[in-house]
Amino acid sequence: MNRAMIIGTGSALPTRVLDNAELERMVETTDEWITSRTGIKTRRIAGAGEETSKLATAAARRALVMAGITPIELDLILVGTITPDMTMPSCACLVQKELKATRAFAFDLNAACSGFLYALDVADKYIRSDPKLKIMVIGAETLSTRVDWQDRNTCVLFGDGAGACVVTGNHQRHGSDPGEGLGDDAGKDKAEDDQKKETRPGADEDERGYLGAKLYADGNLWELLHLEGAPGRNPDLSRADHNSEPSIKMYGPEVFRHAVRAMADAVDKVLIEQGVSVKQLCLIIPHQANIRIIHSLGEHLALPLEKVYVNVDKYGNTSAATIPIALDEANRQGRLAAGDLLLLCSFGGGFTWGASLIRW
Numbered sequence: 001m002n003r004a005m006i007i008g009t010g011s012a013l014p015t016r017v018l019d020n021a022e023l024e025r026m027v028e029t030t031d032e033w034i035t036s037r038t039g040i041k042t043r044r045i046a047g048a049g050e051e052t053s054k055l056a057t058a059a060a061r062r063a064l065v066m067a068g069i070t071p072i073e074l075d076l077i078l079v080g081t082i083t084p085d086m087t088m089p090s091c092a093c094l095v096q097k098e099l100k101a102t103r104a105f106a107f108d109l110n111a112a113c114s115g116f117l118y119a120l121d122v123a124d125k126y127i128r129s130d131p132k133l134k135i136m137v138i139g140a141e142t143l144s145t146r147v148d149w150q151d152r153n154t155c156v157l158f159g160d161g162a163g164a165c166v167v168t169g170n171h172q173r174h175g176s177d178p179g180e181g182l183g184d185d186a187g188k189d190k191a192e193d194d195q196k197k198e199t200r201p202g203a204d205e206d207e208r209g210y211l212g213a214k215l216y217a218d219g220n221l222w223e224l225l226h227l228e229g230a231p232g233r234n235p236d237l238s239r240a241d242h243n244s245e246p247s248i249k250m251y252g253p254e255v256f257r258h259a260v261r262a263m264a265d266a267v268d269k270v271l272i273e274q275g276v277s278v279k280q281l282c283l284i285i286p287h288q289a290n291i292r293i294i295h296s297l298g299e300h301l302a303l304p305l306e307k308v309y310v311n312v313d314k315y316g317n318t319s320a321a322t323i324p325i326a327l328d329e330a331n332r333q334g335r336l337a338a339g340d341l342l343l344l345c346s347f348g349g350g351f352t353w354g355a356s357l358i359r360w
């Protein structure tokens with residue numbers, strides 16, 4: 001059966017680290033409160049030259065290297081984001097320009113924190129109709145541009161970053177050497193990736209790839225988590241008027257309750273639909289918003305904690321980027337072997353939520 005298969009992953013994070021101690025000096029909060037209520041210790045904040053499109057491009061380059069394909073081979077670039085550099089052109093078009101992926105058409109998709117899951121599902125649909133397609137799927141955000149840095153209820157939660165993956169049909173040959181256009185460190189990256197690649201026996205190619213997803217939305221609840229106005233550029237925290245621009249508004253406890261219930265439901269449904277039991281799962285990568293939401297989900301599924309990937313402590317909530325960043329980390333750490341069952345699930349503004357199942 002034809003289905004999308006991930007053949008390379010990459011991620012990119014801004015260099016600036018904002019820790020809880022620094023936040024203590026910005027708003028009335030404490031490291032103890034942030035850590036115990038959210039699990040977040042640090043987050044990354046984009047600066048000049050680290051716009052959403054730049055982070056997305058850097059993540060995409062790493063994914064291309066791992067996939068062993070060149071930018072010119074890409075047919076489509078999809079970016080899940082709520083913080084594009086500007087309203088027009090799309091972030092995806094700017095990535096296409098940066099990569100010189102001149103054959104690819106490109107568009108953004110806004111599903112808030114579920115943006116990557118939605119985009120992966122769209123990519124799978126294209127690939128089922130033409131398995132030769134090579135698609136770059138990216139989740140990228142610079143949420144720091146849209147946070148009210150005087151609102152302690154939200155500013156401690158969010159961060160910036162990007163994750164990407166290359167997908168193609170599960171029956172396509174892949175893994176050729178990287179070619180032109182990937183930058184100076186392409187060879188080094190490729191060598192590192194080859195070293196880390198596991199040689200565990202893989203499942204039958206026919207069984208591998210994107211098995212399916214259950215995706216949902218409920219616009220009735222939009223007010224509980226929203227962001228008005230046009231997208232901005234990089235933050236300048238020293239600017240006196242930065243609060244004049246629209247920022248993220250959230251009713252945290254309500255969002256929390258919905259997030260736990262909705263993700264658990266989507267996970268149950270996709271597992272039932274695919275005839276997979278929780279015990280068969282090798283790894284679950286949930287949206288990284290709050291460690292307590294992640295733990296609640298783990299408890300619901302009765303999954304051992306070591307099977308639940310967590311990096312919210314390092315990066316906070318990077319919206320559409322949390323899952324692809326975590327996926328890239330898990331992949332490079334060798335936590336995924338051919339044939340492993342991987343579950344992704346998300347929840348975000350809209351509301352949007354869902355779960356997808358992949359046989360790696």
Ligand code: COA
Nearest residue numbers: 029030033037113152153156252253255256289290347348
């Ligand atoms: N530092 C210190 N105190 C803070 C604070 C901070 N950064 N943020 C809020 N508080 C205060 C509140 O003002 C409140 O004080 P009060 O009781 O005097 O009114 C108190 O802490 C408790 O607030 P509450 O909102 O009930 O805390 P909580 O345990 O629900 O945790 C969140 C708040 C935001 C961490 C939690 O609700 C959450 O994570 N929600 C989901 C967020 C999310 O995932 N959003 C994105 C989805 S994609």
